[in-house]
Amino acid sequence: MFLTPQYNWSYPAALKNALDHLYREWHDKPALIISYGHRGGGRAADHLQQVLQGLRMKPVALMPAIIFDETMLGEHRLLKEPAPNLAAFCAPISDGLMQLKTALTSAY
Numbered sequence: 001m002f003l004t005p006q007y008n009w010s011y012p013a014a015l016k017n018a019l020d021h022l023y024r025e026w027h028d029k030p031a032l033i034i035s036y037g038h039r040g041g042g043r044a045a046d047h048l049q050q051v052l053q054g055l056r057m058k059p060v061a062l063m064p065a066i067i068f069d070e071t072m073l074g075e076h077r078l079l080k081e082p083a084p085n086l087a088a089f090c091a092p093i094s095d096g097l098m099q100l101k102t103a104l105t106s107a108y
């Protein structure tokens with residue numbers, strides 16, 4: 001399961017470096033991509049999905065996106081009241097985990 005922020009329409013270079021570094025170890029593994037950002041990070045998820053497919057991984061179709069809008073951030077830009085602010089994202093994340101479970105069951 002990959003949890004990635006979005007910076008300027010893509011995912012961080014450190015994550016790409018980790019993917020490139022291991023390379024063969026990713027082959028044939030199912031994956032779930034979850035993104036977050038001010039707008040949810042969907043572009044980062046799209047880019048990561050392409051790269052995982054290039055590494056012969058099997059990312060599941062559902063890619064939950066967690067939107068952190070400004071009203072959720074408090075002092076030091078930390079997330080305030082995580083439970084109510086993140087409640088809306090529990091269902092898509094749960095659905096994504098179910099897809100991952102199904103993919104893992106059929107892969108091994």
Ligand SMILES: Cc1cc2nc3c(=O)[nH]c(=O)nc-3n(C[C@H](O)[C@H](O)[C@H](O)COP(=O)(O)O)c2cc1C
Nearest residue numbers: 005006007008009010036037038039040041042068
């Ligand atoms: C330079 C910069 C670029 C960003 N670009 C995007 C973006 O393209 N889309 C988006 O949804 N959020 C964007 N954000 C918001 C970040 O995804 C958000 O602040 C997130 O919490 C960063 O993850 P981190 O706190 O784990 O570092 C950007 C933030 C910064 C500082």
